[in-house]
Structure formats: C-alpha cells, structure tokens
Amino acid sequence: MSDYLEGLNPPQRAAVEQMEGPMIIIAGAGSGKTRVLTYRIAHLLKNGVDSFQILSLTFTNKAAREMKERIGAVVGKSEAKNLWMGTFHSVFARILRSEADKLGYPSSFTIYDSQDTVRLMNSIIKELGLNKEQYKTKAILGRISQFKNNLITVKAYRNNPELIEADTMAMRPQMGAIYKAYVDRCFKAGAMDFDDLLLRTNELLVRFPDVLSKYQDRFRYVMVDEYQDTNHSQYLIVRALADRFQNICVVGDDSQSIYAFRGANINNILNFQKDYPDVKTFKLEQNYRSTSNIVEAANSLIEKNKTRLDKTIFTANDEGGKIKIMRTLSDGEEGRWVANSIFENAMNLQKTYDDFAILYRTNAQSRAMEDALRKKGIKYKIYGGLSFYQRKEIKDLLAYLRVIINPNDEEALKRVINYPARGIGATTIDKLTIAANHYGKSMFNVLQDLDNTDIKIQGATKNKLVNFSNLIEGFQISAQANNAFEVADEVVKRIGLIKDLQGDGTPEAVSKVENVQELLNGVKDFIEERKEQDLDNSLTAFLEDVALATSQDSKEDDEPMVSLMTIHLSKGLEYPYVYIPGMEETLFPSAMSINTRSELEEERRLFYVAITRAETQCYLSFAHTRYRWGKLIDCEPSRFLEEIDEKYIEHLAPQRDKVVANRFVDSNLFEDDIPRDKIRFRKPVSRSIRNQDKPAEKKTPFKQPQNLKRVTPSLAQKLGTSKPAQKLAVGNKVNHAKFGNGEVLQVEGTGVNIKAEVKFEGIGTKKILLQFAKLNIL
Numbered sequence: 169m170s171d172y173l174e175g176l177n178p179p180q181r182a183a184v185e186q187m188e189g190p191m192i193i194i195a196g197a198g199s200g201k202t203r204v205l206t207y208r209i210a211h212l213l214k215n216g217v218d219s220f221q222i223l224s225l226t227f228t229n230k231a232a233r234e235m236k237e238r239i240g241a242v243v244g245k246s247e248a249k250n251l252w253m254g255t256f257h258s259v260f261a262r263i264l265r266s267e268a269d270k271l272g273y274p275s276s277f278t279i280y281d282s283q284d285t286v287r288l289m290n291s292i293i294k295e296l297g298l299n300k301e302q303y304k305t306k307a308i309l310g311r312i313s314q315f316k317n318n319l320i321t322v323k324a325y326r327n328n329p330e331l332i333e334a335d336t337m338a339m340r341p342q343m344g345a346i347y348k349a350y351v352d353r354c355f356k357a358g359a360m361d362f363d364d365l366l367l368r369t370n371e372l373l374v375r376f377p378d379v380l381s382k383y384q385d386r387f388r389y390v391m392v393d394e395y396q397d398t399n400h401s402q403y404l405i406v407r408a409l410a411d412r413f414q415n416i417c418v419v420g421d422d423s424q425s426i427y428a429f430r431g432a433n434i435n436n437i438l439n440f441q442k443d444y445p446d447v448k449t450f451k452l453e454q455n456y457r458s459t460s461n462i463v464e465a466a467n468s469l470i471e472k473n474k475t476r477l478d479k480t481i482f483t484a485n486d487e488g489g490k491i492k493i494m495r496t497l498s499d500g501e502e503g504r505w506v507a508n509s510i511f512e513n514a515m516n517l518q519k520t521y522d523d524f525a526i527l528y529r530t531n532a533q534s535r536a537m538e539d540a541l542r543k544k545g546i547k548y549k550i551y552g553g554l555s556f557y558q559r560k561e562i563k564d565l566l567a568y569l570r571v572i573i574n575p576n577d578e579e580a581l582k583r584v585i586n587y588p589a590r591g592i593g594a595t596t597i598d599k600l601t602i603a604a605n606h607y608g609k610s611m612f613n614v615l616q617d618l619d620n621t622d623i624k625i626q627g628a629t630k631n632k633l634v635n636f637s638n639l640i641e642g643f644q645i646s647a648q649a650n651n652a653f654e655v656a657d658e659v660v661k662r663i664g665l666i667k668d669l670q671g672d673g674t675p676e677a678v679s680k681v682e683n684v685q686e687l688l689n690g691v692k693d694f695i696e697e698r699k700e701q702d703l704d705n706s707l708t709a710f711l712e713d714v715a716l717a718t719s720q721d722s723k724e725d726d727e728p729m730v731s732l733m734t735i736h737l738s739k740g741l742e743y744p745y746v747y748i749p750g751m752e753e754t755l756f757p758s759a760m761s762i763n764t765r766s767e768l769e770e771e772r773r774l775f776y777v778a779i780t781r782a783e784t785q786c787y788l789s790f791a792h793t794r795y796r797w798g799k800l801i802d803c804e805p806s807r808f809l810e811e812i813d814e815k816y817i818e819h820l821a822p823q824r825d826k827v828v829a830n831r832f833v834d835s836n837l838f839e840d841d842i843p844r845d846k847i848r849f850r851k852p853v854s855r856s857i858r859n860q861d862k863p864a865e866k867k868t869p870f871k872q873p874q875n876l877k878r879v880t881p882s883l884a885q886k887l888g889t890s891k892p893a894q895k896l897a898v899g900n901k902v903n904h905a906k907f908g909n910g911e912v913l914q915v916e917g918t919g920v921n922i923k924a925e926v927k928f929e930g931i932g933t934k935k936i937l938l939q940f941a942k943l944n945i946l
C-alpha cells in the first residue's frame with residue numbers, strides 16, 4: 169500500500185486510482201474534491217506520467233500553488249514545478265503568449281483589467297456620440313462579456329437577427345457598432361480583456377489544427393476543479409484539449425454554482441455525461457471540514473432549492489456549536505460586534521486571526537467591518553476590492569511599464585501621457601485619439617509621427633508630445649538591456665513620481681510613496697524568485713503576473729490576519745470561524761436577484777457556499793438600519809435565516825456597545841433616546857460588562873425566528889412616529905445632555921435622516937442625527 173494515499177477514504181481513493189478515461193466527481197462541500205485532485209496528480213506522477221503532460225485548472229492561482237506544494241512534497245519539488253496548473257486565465261494567457269503572432273497579436277500583448285475596459289468603453293460611447301444614460305458602460309461591457317463567453321464574435325452578432333432585435337428592444341440599437349469598435353480598439357492596442365483570453369484560445373484551437381494537435385498531445389491528463397462554474401468558452405477549450413486522450417477528470421458541486429450571472433453554465437455538468445458516454449462517476453459523501461451542526465444547517469438550507477442533483481452529505485465530526493445569529497441596530501454596531509467577537513474568541517480560545525474570516529455579499533460591506541477591526545487593533549487583509557494593484561499610484565506606475573512593453577496599449581498610454589502633469593490636456597488627447605482612429609494607427613504611432621498627420625496642435629504642445637514620446641522610447645531602449653527592476657526604478661526616478669506623490673506630506677501621501685516603494689520591492693522579489701526557479705523574469709512576465717493575480721492571490725503576510733472577502737471569492741476555502749454579516753433582505757438575497765426562482769436559487773447557493781466555509785463556528789448577523797447608497801435605510805432580516813432548520817440555530821442576545829459610532833450618531837445617544845420597548849430589544853447588559861470584559865456570545869434563549877419578522881420592517885418609522893424630528897434652524901442655540909451647549913451650524917437631510925451640525929462649546933463640531941439625539945433649543 170502506497171502510504172501517500174493513506175489520507176484518503178475508500179471512495180476518494182477509488183477516484184484517485186482511476187487514472188485513465190473520463191471521470192466526474194460531483195459532491196457536496198468539504199467532501200475532499202480538491203484533495204482528490206491533488207492526490208490524483210501525485211498518483212499519476214508516481215505512476216510514471218510525465219509532469220509536463222498534466223494540465224490542472226483551478227479557481228485561483230493560490231489554490232494551484234498550494235496544490236503544487238503538496239504534490240511537491242510527495243514527488244519532489246522540481247517535478248511538481250513542471251505541472252501546468254493555474255486558473256483558466258493564467259494558463260491560457262501563457263499559451264497565447266507563445267502563439268500570439270498567429271492571431272495577429274504581439275507576444276507582449278497587454279491584459280486589460282476591468283478599469284481599463286471601463287475607460288475604453290467610456291471613450292467609445294463618447295466617440296460614437298451615444299447617450300450615456302441609454303448606453304451604460306457596465307451594462308454594455310456585461311453584454312459583450314456574454315457574447316465572448318458564448319463565442320459570439322462581432323461577425324456572428326451581425327448575422328444573428330435575434331440578438332440584434334433583443335438589443336434593439338433593450339434600447340441599445342447601436343450594440344453591434346459598439347461591440348465592433350471595442351474589439352477593434354483592443355486589437356489595435358495589442359490588448360486582450362479577460363474574456364478574450366478564453367475567446368482567443370478557442371479561436372486559436374479552432375483555426376489552427378496543428379496548434380490544437382500540439383496541445384492535445386501535450387496535455388494527456390486534464391483536470392478541472394470547481395467545474396460547476398465553467399462557462400461555455402471554458403467548456404469548449406477543455407473539451408477540445410482532452411479530445412484525443414479523453415483522460416479528463418472534472419470535480420464540482422452543483423449546489424455551489426454561483427457564477428451564472430457571469431455566464432457559468434450548470435449544464436456543463438450534465439453535458440459532460442453526454443460528451444463522454446463511458447464516463448465514470450464518483451460520489452464523495454463525507455464532509456471532513458465542518459462540525460455536524462454546520463453540515464446539517466447547510467443541508468437544511470440547500471434543500472429549499474428545487475433544481476439540484478441529489479446528493480448526500482454527512483460528517484463524522486463533532487456536533488459543535490449551533491449557528492449563531494446576532495442582530496444589531498446599525499451596520500456600524502454590527503461591525504463592532506463582529507470585531508469584538510473575533511477579539512474575544514481569539515483571546516479566549518487561543519486562536520490566531522488567521523482562523524477568522526468575514527464573508528459578505530457585496531464589497532461595500534467591508535467598510536464598516538474594516539473600521540471596527542482597525543479601531544480594535546485587529547489586523548486584517550481584504551481579498552478583492554481595492555487590492556494593492558488596483559491603487560491609483562500603483563496603476564499609474566504599472567501603466568508606464570505597460571506602455572514600455574506595448575506602446576500600442578492605448579489605455580495605459582492615456583493614463584500616463586499627462587501624468588505626472590506635463591501640460592498635455594484632454595483636448596490634445598482627444599485629437600490624438602481621433603487621428604489614431606482616422607489613420608488606423610495606434611495613438612503612440614501618431615505621437616511618433618506628428619509631422620505627417622494633419623492634426624492641429626500648437627508648437628508648445630507639440631514639443632511636450634515629442635518629449636513624452638522620447639521619454640518612452642528611452643525607457644524602451646533601457647528595457648532591452650536591463651531587468652524589470654532596473655527599468656521600473658528608472659521610470660520612478662525619471663518621471664519624478666516620488667516627488668509628485670510626496671506632495672503635502674499627509675499620511676495619505678506617505679502611504680502612496682510607500683506603495684510605490686513596495687511595488688519596486690515586489691518587482692525585485694519577482695525577479696529573484698523567478699531566477700531561482702529558472703523561469704521568465706522579464707518585465708512582460710511581471711506584468712502578466714500582476715494582471716492575472718486573482719484577488720485571492722494577494723501576497724501572504726507572515727502576521728496572522730482576519731480575512732475579508734466577498735462570498736464569491738471564498739469558494740473552495742475554509743476557516744475555523746466564519747462571520748457572515750448583512751443577512752438582510754435586498755442585501756442577501758440581493759434586491760437584483762429575487763425576481764425569478766433561478767436567481768433566488770443562485771443566491772441560496774451562495775449562502776450555502778458561505779456557511780460551508782466554516783469548520784468550527786459560523787456566525788450570521790443582520791442590522792436594523794444600514795447605510796446604503798449614502799442613505800440610512802431600514803432593513804428586514806433575510807428570508808434565508810428562516811430557511812435554516814431551527815434545530816441548528818441559536819440567537820444571541822443583542823448588546824449595546826459603548827464605542828462612539830463612526831458616523832454622526834454617537835452610540836451613547838442610543839442609551840437614552842431609543843424607545844427600546846418598541847423595537848423589542850432585550851435589556852442591554854450593564855456597562856461594566858460590555859466590550860472586552862465579557863464574551864460576546866452571551867447565550868440567551870430567544871423565541872425566534874417568528875420574532876424576526878416582528879421587529880421589522882421599520883425601526884426608523886417607529887422611531888419617527890414616536891418622536892418627531894425637531895424643527896431646528898441654523899443659528900439656534902441648543903443643549904445636549906452630554907455635549908452641553910452649542911450652536912447649530914447646518915441642518916440637512918429629510919425625514920428620519922435629518923441631521924444637524926452643531927458646534928459645542930469646548931468640544932467642537934458634531935453631526936447629530938435628530939432622530940436619535942435629544943437637543944433642547946435654548
């Protein structure tokens with residue numbers, strides 16, 4: 169018996185030992201699907217399969233790295249290095265680099281991220297003279313993404329009267345023209361967006377049979393994790409590559425399919441059985457990740473979905489604690505509760521912050537969480553959202569590097585042509601864009617050849633343009649002789665980036681400078697790391713690495729930190745303690761996803777994914793009021809809370825915290841002014857035992873979930889009827905129980921949102937929400 173297979177149960181082992189032919193594992197969360205893939209690769213290698221011949225597609229590059237490490241431990245690091253492993257995007261970007269010329273692209277093509285594509289689309293809509301309201305950038309880009317993921321090219325679109333009609337009906341008759349302009353501009357800029365990486369790979373495999381044959385021969389064993397979330401384009405690539413040897417193994421869970429909105433197609437699982445009639449199907453039924461309370465709670469939830477494959481999932485793990493539900497008055501208070509609870513759990517249970525994750529439905533929710541964690545001195549890292557590489561100063565510097573590698577990259581060029589400011593204005597840039605379109609050249613080519621174009625540019629501006637193009641050409645020459653770090657360092661110095669960022673020496677400016685330094689450190693690390701591994705360490709390779717760093721791939725820090733991310737990004741991951749805040753109607757399920765059963769079922773699957781990330785304990789919370797779109801809104805608890813079998817749930821007693829609220833509402837004001845009886849909060853615990861002095865989870869039996877409904881819908885409404893907003897005017901002298909006397913400087917907002925800015929003697933200016941504060945006019 170080979171001991172490296174010992175850590176598998178019999179069905180897992182059977183799947184690992186099935187080396188040849190098509191196979192599929194559809195099984196519930198935490199049942200070891202990813203583990204089986206990892207072991208299976210090790211097993212193939214142990215049985216003489218060449219490491220270069222294995223292609224394994226994962227959901228994140230981080231997952232691929234971890235798998236490689238584990239496989240390396242069994243078969244040796246150097247063998248594991250040869251495996252083709254990564255996300256669809258990173259693996260096929262790599263292939264496209266070496267085949268780019270066949271498609272008319274430079275091998276140094278740029279990968280446009282979402283900011284680039286938004287900028288490009290904005291400019292196309294403007295150039296075509298279309299109405300911005302009618303042609304909303306994000307909606308148009310979403311539509312184009314749909315086309316690309318279904319392999320509908322511009323030509324195919326034009327030949328498809330149904331699609332054209334659908335867009336006309338949707339008041340977007342110019343969709344075809346926009347699509348064409350977008351594709352042309354990307355092509356001319358030598359740029360591919362994320363969907364292109366798949367679309368162009370398909371194009372490559374279809375148009376060039378010899379290329380297809382080469383990769384079919386190379387990838388004799390193909391594996392795909394999270395197969396339920398592959399889109400049509402990805403499906404076709406996998407099918408084409410595996411066609412010759414048919415050694416294809418896919419794993420997934422239909423209950424975790426959460427990317428339908430981005431074109432993922434659950435039918436790929438069903439099609440798989442049709443495509444490969446002799447497919448072997450494996451079932452994994454034991455969950456190793458979570459306590460039985462978590463597994464059962466998740467099961468009871470997902471049963472509410474009508475469309476799902478029949479699966480059993482059980483666990484031999486301990487029962488564990490029940491799923492805990494907390495409710496708070498506001499999102500700010502929710503954040504503080506989460507931070508306190510993490511702090512206390514870490515202290516009391518001897519855990520490190522790495523053991524905790526906060527998973528939310530929308531990125532915007534991170535702010536309240538971040539504020540609370542920061543105030544409590546808890547370190548955290550955010551996956552997704554504004555990651556390091558999305559910060560402006562970093563994007564600016566990267567844009568220089570991109571232009572050096574690919575001067576046709578129009579979005580990068582536009583970003584840097586007048587940054588740091590060198591007197592090249594928007595009008596000049598517009599003229600250059602028009603000229604580039606007119607001559608069918610790239611903007612940089614126009615710049616280099618200003619004398620031979622008939623754009624009217626004044627002498628002084630012309631000099632600035634010539635200087636700029638000389639600057640870039642100088643960098644290009646330097647890039648031929650120097651490594652990526654030397655080039656980046658030279659750029660920073662020559663363009664005076666540090667000086668520009670230092671500006672007024674504010675903490676923000678300092679942090680920007682630090683970020684730039686950090687990027688340079690990053691380039692250096694990259695070069696060293698690649699050198700060690702004998703891999704490409706050119707500037708092109710660095711930029712690709714950055715462009716494809718999925719948001720989960722942020723650099724690991726040694727210090728333990730709480731992980732914050734959207735539920736979408738948490739797929740495949742696991743944490744001992746998971747917090748899911750914002751369990752409210754219109755937030756989760758999202759207001760945009762409650763109109764059809766299939767949308768609602770996808771939201772439920774998303775919730776299922778969130779719960780099943782937890783190993784030991786799962787906390788859910790909701791707030792009665794929340795700031796959304798700049799307004800205070802009343803919230804109703806999520807319907808999903810009632811869908812989990814009550815057996816597995818425990819309601820925590822609400823606690824008022826004493827920390828000063830971050831916005832204009834001082835939470836002390838809650839103490840006196842909120843008619844608690846009306847909102848059915850339990851009596852607050854006494855002050856001395858609030859906060860860290862006491863575990864947050866003070867268990868109090870609570871007659872729920874029926875009560876959940878009754879506290880809703882409208883805290884503010886109830887408050888409003890019981891206590892009308894005061895009529896205050898600027899200049900009024902007022903008294904506040906805590907802050908003393910002051911003068912009203914400003915009154916703004918309406919209804920329950922009326923707030924006053926009051927200058928209190930000896931205290932300073934405070935914003936007070938009149939709904940909550942008692943201000944007596946003197």
Ligand code: ATP
Binds near residue numbers: 198199203204
């Ligand atoms: P998800 O659906 O969330 O992606 P999964 O099915 O891929 O989950 P894994 O991540 O592979 O599940 O496994 C879940 C956890 O259970 C991991 O920590 C894994 O190491 C552990 N595990 C799986 N199988 C076994 C086993 N036979 N013995 C011990 N631990 C196991």
Ligand code: MG
Binds near residue numbers: 201202203740
């Ligand atoms: Mg997995």
